[in-house]
Amino acid sequence: MPGSQSGLSSIFASLVGAGQPLLVESPTYWGALLAAENAGVQLIPVSSGPNGPDPVELSKAFDRSGARMFYAQPNFANPTGAQWTAALKEQILAVVRRHSAFLVEDDWAHDFGIESSSIPLAAADDSGHVIYIRSLTKSVSPSLRVAAVITRGPARDRILANTAAEAMYVSGLLQAAALDVVTQPAWNTHLRSLRSQLSARRDLLISSLHAEAPEAQLELVPQGGLNLWLRLPEHTDLKLLTQDCLRAGLAIAGEVNWFPAEPAGKYLRVNYAGERSAEFPEAARILGEALRSQ
Template identity: 65%
Template sequence: MNNDSTERIVVAMTAWIAAAPPGARVPSNRALTGEFGASPVTVQNAMRQLAGRGLVESRPGVGTFVRAARTNRAVDYGWQTAALGALPWRPGALSAAQRSVAPDTIALHSGYPARELLPERLVRAALARAARTDVAMTRSPAAGAPGLQAWFAAELAAVTPPGVTPATARDVIVIAGSQSGLSSIFRALVGPGQPMLIESPSYWGAILAAEQAGVTLVPVPTGPTGPDPDAVERAFQDTGARAFYAQPTFANPSGGQWPEETGLAVLESVRRHGAFLIEDDWAHDLAIDTEPRPLAALDGDGHVIYLRSLTKSVSPSLRVAAVIARGPARDRILADRSAESMYISGLLQAATLDVVTQPGWRTHLRGLRPRLRARRDRLVASLAEHAPTVHLGFVPAGGLNLWGRLPDGTDAAQVVRSCESRGLIIADGAEWFPAEPAGSFIRLNYSGEDADRFEEAARILGEVLADERA
C-alpha cells in the first residue's frame, strides 16, 4: 500500500465531503481510481479511513454517501450521584505522569523512557515470531507461561547467595504490569482497614492501589539512602502492621538506593515482626552507576514479596512483570489475580521472553547505561546553570527521574501551572506523598523525548521560580 497516495486521497475527499450536503453520493471507487490515478486497493484503503472517521457511510448494493451530522442532546448524569455514593478513595484523576500533552511542549513529567531508549528492533521481531506460533490462538496458564516464569526465577536466583534457598519457577506469577500486582498483594496480604508501612515519598501508583484496597497507610520518612531502620522498627511496634511496601533500588520518585546495611536491618525487622516486605524492583534494568541489589535474594523464608517489572525497559506496550512469592502468600495473590484477569496474554508473554533471551538484550542494557547517564547529567547541569534554586540533594545512581526540592514557601502546584503556560510540563511532587508533603517538590524525567531541550526547560523553570520570589 502506498501510504502517501492514500493520505492524498483522504485529504482531498475530506475537503470534498466538507462542502457536500449530508446524504450526497460519493463518487464510486472506480471513478476515484481514475481521478486520482491510484490503484483500486489504495482507493479502498482511503475510503475505509473516511468511514472510520465517521465521514461517510456505505450502503451495500446502493453506494457510499456523506454521513449526516448527528445532533447531540445534552445528557444528564446526575442520577449516578445517588447510585455511586460517596467516594471511598481519592478521585480517580490521571496522575501528572500519565498526562498526554501537546506535541510542541517540553515534557519532563512522564514516567516512561523515550522510544529511542527501548529495544525496538528486538520487540518488533519478537512480536512477529510470537504471532506465528500457537500462543497467538491459545490460553496461557493462570500463573504465566512456564518459560517466562523460569526466566524471572533464574534472574533472582543468579544473585542469591549460598545458603539461601533460591526462587523457583513455581514461585513466579506473571502479571500485566506491576500496578496490577500491587493491587492483588494489598488485597490478598493486607486487607481493608489494616495498616501497611510505606516510604514517604513513595510511588503514587502504590498509594492509589492501597487506598482502593482500603489499606491504612503508615508513612515512614525516607531519603537518598532509604528509611531509618529504627523508624521502621518503631512503626511496626506502634501499628502492628504486617507489611511494608518499599522500593530499595532507585526509588520512584527520588532515585535513592538503600545501602546494604539498611536493607539487612529492615529485613531483620520484618522477620522479627512476622511481616512481609513488598519489594518493588521497578527499575532493575535502569541502573547507571551502581548495580541493583534485590533484598528478595537474601530471603528464603517467604518474607519478601518481590515485584520485577519489564515495562520501562522492554516496552510499555508489552507491559509484563512478575510477582515472586512463596508459600500460602503466593497462592492468595494468584487467586486474586485469577479473579481479576484470569490470565495474561500468551502472545505478549512469548514476545517478552523472546526479547530478554536474545543476545541483543544484554547488549541493549549495556548501551542503555551511558545514554541514561548522559541525559541525567545534562539535566543536572542545566538545572545548576538556569534553575539553581532547585535543590536536588543528590544525583540518583539509576532510574529515570530527578527529585528536586523548591525553595521553602514555594507553591509547587502554582509553579507547575506557570511552567505549563510557558510550554514546560513537570510533575508536582505532592502526588508521591501518602500524607502531607514534607516540602515543595517536583519530579523531572530525564529519559523522555526532549533531551535536546533540557537547557530550555531549565531556563523556563528558573524564570518561573524567579517570578514566584519577586
C-alpha cells in the same frame, strides 16, 4: 501479571485487606499509593530520605500500627532515586523478620543502574519474608504489560487467587513476546546502550538545572533510575508553578502526590529518560524563571 500496577493491587488486596495498616516509604511511588487506597488499606508513612528509611523508625512503626507489610523500593526509588546500602538492606530485612511481616520489594528500576547495580533484597531472603515484583514495561515498551511477582507458600496462593479473579491471566502472546526479547543476544546490548544514554541524559539535566534553576536543590545524584528529586523554595506554590511552566511550554508534574501524609517540604520530580534531551537546558530555563517569578 499484566503489569506491576496489577501486581501491587493484588498483593495489597489479598495480603493486607480493607481497613488494615500498610507501611509505606514516604515519599513513594504515587501508583503504589493509588493501588493501596483502592484496596481500602490504611496507609502508615515511614519517612525515607536520600539513604532510605531508618530501621529504628520502621520497627517503631510496626509496633505502633500492628502492620504486617512494608512496601518499599530499595533500588533507585521513585521519586527520590535513593538506593539502600547492603548494610541497610540487612537491617531492614532483620526488622521485617522480627515482626513476622512481609516486605514488598518493588524493583521497577532493576535494568536502569548507571554507576550502581540493582541487587534485589529478595536475594538475601531465605525465609519467605520478601515479596518481589518486577516489570519489563519500562525496559522494553509501555505496550509490553508483563510483570512477575515472586513469593512462596500461602501468600503466593492468595495472590494467585486474587489475580485469577481480577485479570485471569496475562496474554500468551505478550508472554511469548517478553520471553523472546529477554532471551535474545541483543538484550544485553540494549541494556548497555540504555544505561549509557540514561547516564548522559541525567548529567545533562543536572548541569542544566544548576545553570538555569539553582533554586531547585538536588539532594541526591541518583546512581540509577529515571528521576531527579528536587527540593523547591518553601514559599513555592506548586499549582501556580505548574500553570506558569505550562504556559511557557513546559509540562511538569507539580501536583502529583508522592506522600501518604503531609510532605516535609515543597518537592518536584523531574525525569531524564526522555529522548528529547537537547531540550533540557530550555526546560530548566523555564522552570528557573517560573520559580523566580514567585
